[in-house]
Amino acid sequence: MTGVVADASPLIAFAQIGHLPLLQALFTTIVVPPAVAREIAPSVPSQPWIVERQLVQLIPSPVLRASLGGGESEAISLALELHADHLVVDEKAARHLAKDLGLNVIGTLGVLLAAKRRGLITAVRPLIDALLEQNFWISPQLVERALVEIGEGAKP
Numbered sequence: 472m473t474g475v476v477a478d479a480s481p482l483i484a485f486a487q488i489g490h491l492p493l494l495q496a497l498f499t500t501i502v503v504p505p506a507v508a509r510e511i512a513p514s515v516p517s518q519p520w521i522v523e524r525q526l527v528q529l530i531p532s533p534v535l536r537a538s539l540g541g542g543e544s545e546a547i548s549l550a551l552e553l554h555a556d557h558l559v560v561d562e563k564a565a566r567h568l569a570k571d572l573g574l575n576v577i578g579t580l581g582v583l584l585a586a587k588r589r590g591l592i593t594a595v596r597p598l599i600d601a602l603l604e605q606n607f608w609i610s611p612q613l614v615e616r617a618l619v620e621i622g623e624g625a626k627p
Contacts, residue, residue: 474556504545
């Protein structure tokens with residue numbers, strides 16, 4: 472997969488659990504707008520495959536009207552501007568808006584599922600548990616559905 476723009480939350484989450492390289496293995500290069508670069512700077516070590524890119528166009532009015540955070544707004548805008556293959560974002564309102572604007576959206580959990588399908592990890596459950604230990608919020612129903620989908624069943 473290539474042509475990927477990311478918001479801060481997934482990058483920070485993978486850095487916290489020591490699995491940031493999964494993103495590189497799946498996407499090769501990730502492009503982030505300046506607001507995301509600022510948000511990740513304290514917790515995500517500098518990586519040559521995470522590339523900051525300035526927005527050339529103004530943030531579109533539907534994005535501005537959505538009252539999202541700066542990182543989400545710029546990430547959606549940059550993904551639109553670059554015609555990105557994927558936008559990696561977790562925040563619910565940002566995901567809905569991005570989908571409405573025609574972007575292909577994947578979140579942290581979706582990245583884990585893709586990594587397992589590609590054979591980059593052997594199990595999703597331990598990484599979900601690690602995320603939860605870092606206070607990363609994922610809907611329990613979504614976790615259950617994802618584990619069933621990937622063949623790891625529901626947590627007892």
